[in-house]
Each structure stands twice: as C-alpha cells, then as structure tokens.
Amino acid sequence: MPYCWPDDTVFTRLELSVEDRRCHTCGGLLTVCDHRHRRLFTLTGPVHVVCKLAHCPDRTCPTHTQTHSPEAEMALAMPWWVLGWDVVCWLGHRRFARHWSVGQIRAELADTYRIPVSDDAIERSIRRYQQMVAARQHDPSRLAAAYADVEAVMLSIDGLQPEKGHETLYVVRELTQKRVWCAEALVSSTTEEVQRLLTQAREWAERLEKPVRLWMSDKQAAFVRGIATTFPGVPHRYCANHFLRDVAKPVLAADSHAKVQMRRKVRGLRSIEREVGATQRLAVLAPEADETAPVDSLQAAAPSPNVALDYCAAVRGILNDDHGGPLHPPGLRMAEALGEVQASLQRNLAAQKGGLRTTSSRGERATLTGG
Numbered sequence: 001m002p003y004c005w006p007d008d009t010v011f012t013r014l015e016l017s018v019e020d021r022r023c024h025t026c027g028g029l030l031t032v033c034d035h036r037h038r039r040l041f042t043l044t045g046p047v048h049v050v051c052k053l054a055h056c057p058d059r060t061c062p063t064h065t066q067t068h069s070p071e072a073e074m075a076l077a078m079p080w081w082v083l084g085w086d087v088v089c090w091l092g093h094r095r096f097a098r099h100w101s102v103g104q105i106r107a108e109l110a111d112t113y114r115i116p117v118s119d120d121a122i123e124r125s126i127r128r129y130q131q132m133v134a135a136r137q138h139d140p141s142r143l144a145a146a147y148a149d150v151e152a153v154m155l156s157i158d159g160l161q162p163e164k165g166h167e168t169l170y171v172v173r174e175l176t177q178k179r180v181w182c183a184e185a186l187v188s189s190t191t192e193e194v195q196r197l198l199t200q201a202r203e204w205a206e207r208l209e210k211p212v213r214l215w216m217s218d219k220q221a222a223f224v225r226g227i228a229t230t231f232p233g234v235p236h237r238y239c240a241n242h243f244l245r246d247v248a249k250p251v252l253a254a255d256s257h258a259k260v261q262m263r264r265k266v267r268g269l270r271s272i273e274r275e276v277g278a279t280q281r282l283a284v285l286a287p288e289a290d291e292t293a294p295v296d297s298l299q300a301a302a303p304s305p306n307v308a309l310d311y312c313a314a315v316r317g318i319l320n321d322d323h324g325g326p327l328h329p330p331g332l333r334m335a336e337a338l339g340e341v342q343a344s345l346q347r348n349l350a351a352q353k354g355g356l357r358t359t360s361s362r363g364e365r366a367t368l369t370g371g
C-alpha cells in the first residue's frame with residue numbers, strides 16, 4: 001500500500017537524470033520521455049525524487065520502446081520502498097548490532113528523525129535488510145576476496161532449534177573466517193536432507209578453490225554419514241563445546257543434588273519473616289492486633305527487624321538463583337554465597353557481644369540458628 005504523506009510534509013526536491021545518454025543499440029542520443037515521482041524518507045528528511053526517464057527517440061531503433069531510469073535512483077532506494085537505503089541500513093544496524101526492539105526503533109525514528117512508520121513497516125524493512133546482508137555474504141567476488149589469504153577452510157555444521165516444536169535450522173559455518181556459508185530450516189535431519197546442505201558447502205569450497213581441512217559437529221549420525229560421503233578423507237572432529245557439555249553432565253547432576261541438600265538444610269525463612277512482620281505491625285498497632293506471634297520473641301526482636309528481613313531476602317535470592325553452567329555450577333555458587341551470609345551473621349554476633357553495636361537483633365540470630 002502506498003504511504004499516505006501528511007499534507008504539511010516539507011520535501012527536498014531532487015532531480016535525477018540518466019547518466020549514460022547514448023543509445024547502446026544505434027548510438028543515438030536518448031531523450032527524456034517521462035518523469036517518475038517518488039517520495040522517500042531519508043535520515044536527513046523527506047525527499048521528493050523526480051526521475052527523468054529517457055528513451056531512444058529513433059522509431060526505427062529496436063530498443064525505441066525501452067525506457068531508461070536514472071542509475072542514481074537505486075542508490076537512494078529500491079523500487080516501491082518508502083524508506084531510503086540510509087534508513088533501512090540504520091534500522092538493520094540498530095536491530096542486529098545493537099539488539100534494539102522494533103518498538104525502540106519505531107520510537108527513535110519518530111523522535112529523532114521524524115519518520116513515523118508502523119511496526120509492520122519496520123519489520124518488513126528488517127526482513128529486506130536481512131535479505132540484502134545474506135545476498136552480500138553470498139556474493140562470489142566478495143567471498144573470494146575474504147578467502148584470498150586463507151590456505152584451507154574448516155567447516156562446522158549444527159542444528160539450532162529456535163523454539164520447541166519448530167523445524168531446526170541447520171547452519172554450515174566456516175571457522176577460519178567465522179562466516180555462515182549456508183543455513184536451511186529442515187523438517188527432518190535425515191541423511192538426504194542434510195546431504196543437500198553438505199553438497200552446497202562442497203560447491204562453495206570448490207568455487208573458492210580451497211581444500212577442506214576439517215569438519216566439526218556434534219557427530220549425529222546424519223552428519224557422520226553425510227560428511228563421509230561428500231567429503232571423503234576429510235577428518236571429522238567432535239565439537240569441543242558439545243564434548244565439554246557431555247563431560248559436564250555428571251558434574252551438573254552432582255551439583256544439582258548438592259543444591260537440593262542445601263535447600264533442605266536452609267529452612268524456616270518464612271517463619272522468621274512472619275515473626276518479624278508481626279513485630280513491626282505491633283509496633284504500629286495495639287499489641288493485641290496479632291495473637292499468633294509469641295510475645296517474648298517480639299520484645300527481643302523489636303530493635304532492628306528490617307535487618308532480619310534483609311537477610312531473609314538475601315538468602316531466598318541465593319536459594320532461587322539457578323544460573324551458571326558446568327564451568328560455574330549453580331550449587332557451588334550457592335554454597336559460596338551461603339557461606340558469605342553465615343560469615344556476615346557471625347561478624348554481627350561477634351560485634352554485638354563485644355558491645356560495638358548498640359542494637360541487638362534477635363532476627364539475625366534466628367536466621368543463623370534456623371540455618
């Protein structure tokens with residue numbers, strides 16, 4: 001659908017002419033036969049482009065009916081685009097290099113560049129940007145230049161599953177130049193399906209005239225068979241990352257068990273919090289407002305109940321933190337963090353005994369004994 005420009009839009013007028021004015025068939029001079037008007041958003045403001053179309057005026061010339069467009073037009077924007085190349089490149093860069101959301105991009109376009117476009121239009125442009133980048137990546141001359149100094153290539157293949165239940169995206173990556181060579185979403189990982197990708201990779205290597213020194217993968221059956229057939233004699237190594245992950249499995253299992261044990265031991269947070277909460281309420285309301293709290297502990301805990309709550313929150317945070325991989329096991333982190341809490345409590349208790357602190361906290365002691 002054509003973009004609906006507001007009536008008060010101020011355009012910069014830009015006239016473009018065909019640069020090569022000679023008819024390639026008869027050698028005559030091309031003349032202007034029509035004008036094409038386009039309105040575009042650029043980062044420097046809206047532009048009204050007037051393209052002077054030209055043709056060969058000689059009616060006897062076989063290319064008389066052919067119309068020529070100014071060459072510079074494509075450098076501004078592709079046909080039918082309402083956003084100039086500069087805007088498309090800007091938003092592609094923000095999306096993929098800066099990881100901005102579509103909403104963020106829309107807001108920034110509107111605020112800084114006064115370009116009001118919908119989320120749909122931005123998503124469409126992002127897809128076009130991706131297509132352009134992919135086309136550029138696959139451009140044979142650019143690829144040859146990128147691999148000019150490379151002696152041999154090393155390839156890897158892996159399946160990525162963006163979402164459960166969706167088809168897997170199989171990616172062939174070249175490791176010396178860290179470039180994605182081909183990627184395809186395959187419904188199944190049968191040998192024939194994978195074979196197609198491998199054949200494509202072989203064609204690329206052949207076109208570059210570079211030997212394949214090595215293949216790397218998680219060694220699933222289809223890869224092993226396919227690579228052996230398509231690249232006979234090329235070593236196929238187990239991917240270090242997958243290897244580490246498999247080695248880490250028993251480590252993570254032991255770690256998970258330790259976590260369960262620790263959680264079982266550190267209990268009673270809720271009851272401490274309830275007790276402290278009741279004290280706070282009592283401090284504000286009448287003493288008979290909460291009958292559930294035992295009176296003696298309330299009096300003792302009264303001076304600094306917030307400290308006890310802070311400790312409870314910290315310990316709960318530690319118990320719920322599940323982050324960390326095999327190299328930083330979550331259970332190990334949990335043990336370290338709990339040790340720090342314990343040390344902190346000990347320090348407070350020692351200070352309290354030595355009379356350095358003026359307030360006493362029953363809550364801290366309760367947490368400690370509770371742990």
Ligand SMILES: [Zn+2]
Nearest residue numbers: 023026056061
């Ligand atoms: Zn001609």
